[in-house]
Every structure is written in structure tokens, then in C-alpha cells.
Amino acid sequence: GAVVSQHPSWVICKSGTSVKIECRSLDFQATTMFWYRQFPKQSLMLMATSNEGSKATYEQGVEKDKFLINHASLTLSTLTVTSAHPEDSSFYICSAGGFNQPQHFGDGTRLSIL
């Protein structure tokens, strides 16, 4: 089946640093990628939707200057958490969808800000 690779799987960093998370679709062209945030024992909260070559669409309440999304190619989208603080600690998951493809999810990135 379709594979989406997300990297890194786990990152710990100091407060104030920026962290970049990559999401790659390995065997199909992902016209749309989604970024989710998941708190412990809760469902996924959609943060933003990105289409290749255009600006991401952010959900209400998500700071676009805080969570920078780039979708420069049909196989790669990145989420950068800028000036991260402890409250940004969470599990971030990407998914990728394409023509006649349901969304396929990456394995997630656990972000811990000290």
C-alpha cells in the first residue's frame, strides 16, 4: 500500500528553538497534505491543509506564523514549529492524499520542548 514517511519520529529540544518535521509520500504524488496535532488519549485535531505549490489553509485558532507549512513538491511537505515552547509539546501527524487515494498517514513525530 501507499507509504508516507514522517521524520523525525521523536525530537527533544530546548525552549525557543525551531523544529522542522518532514512528511514524504514515497510511492504516489500527494496533491494534498494535512497536518494534525494529537494530545494524549484524544482524537486528531486538523491544523492545516496544504496543496502543492500554494499556501496552506490553516484551521481556526492555529497560528500560521507559529506553525509554518511548506509543500514545495508533490512528495514533500514540511511543518516548522517556530520558537517552540513547552505548550507546543505534542504528537504531530501528517497525512497525504492524491487522486483516487484515500489519506495515508505518517507514523507521527513526538515533540518534547524542555
Add this chain to the structure above:
Amino acid sequence: GNSVTQMEGPVTLSEEAFLTINCTYTATGYPSLFWYVQYPGEGLQLLLKATKADDKGSNKGFEATYRKETTSFHLEKGSVQVSDSAVYFCALSGVTGGGNKLTFGTGTQLKVEL
């Protein structure tokens, strides 16, 4: 707007027991319906899907039937195994392809014991 309601967990079963996880939805038009599974520390994996009324999705012994008259998509498995322990998410989207947002239920944790 669209919404998905799942039964609350955790659901605890003995191995080889019958499983039902209820899911009902509210949506405009004719959504596609999905079940995703999330194992600890991982992203979501598509378990099965159905794209129109009366369709039955099935995979790895799990089944769910798209019931438009009751707006339901209940997940069933005849005999669960310890390895089925995970969180199960019911979801819907507006179209079959991956370019539309998924609306998730809150997830149901399944624990299977020997």
C-alpha cells in the same frame, strides 16, 4: 457541518470475543466512511473504507457496512486477538479521494486480554 460519534472506550475483551464498535455520522451529501487504527506511538493506518450506501469494507477480519438509513458504520470482528489492541477511529470525508478533509470521531481504545 459534518460530525462523527463513536462509542467511548476503553473496550476490554477477552481473546476470541466478538467486537462491535459503534459509529454514527452526520453529513451533508454522500460522504465516504473510514475506519483507521492507531497502535501505541504510531500514526494512523487505514483499516477499511466504504464509499457508498450498502458498501461493506473489510480487512484483516474487520468489517463495517455503510448504512445510510441509520447513518452508521459500525466496526465488527468475529474473534479478536491480543494484537488487535489499539485505538480505532471512525472518520468521514466528502469525496473518495484524499484531497478533502477527514472528520474524525474521538477514537475508541480496544484492549484485548488473554
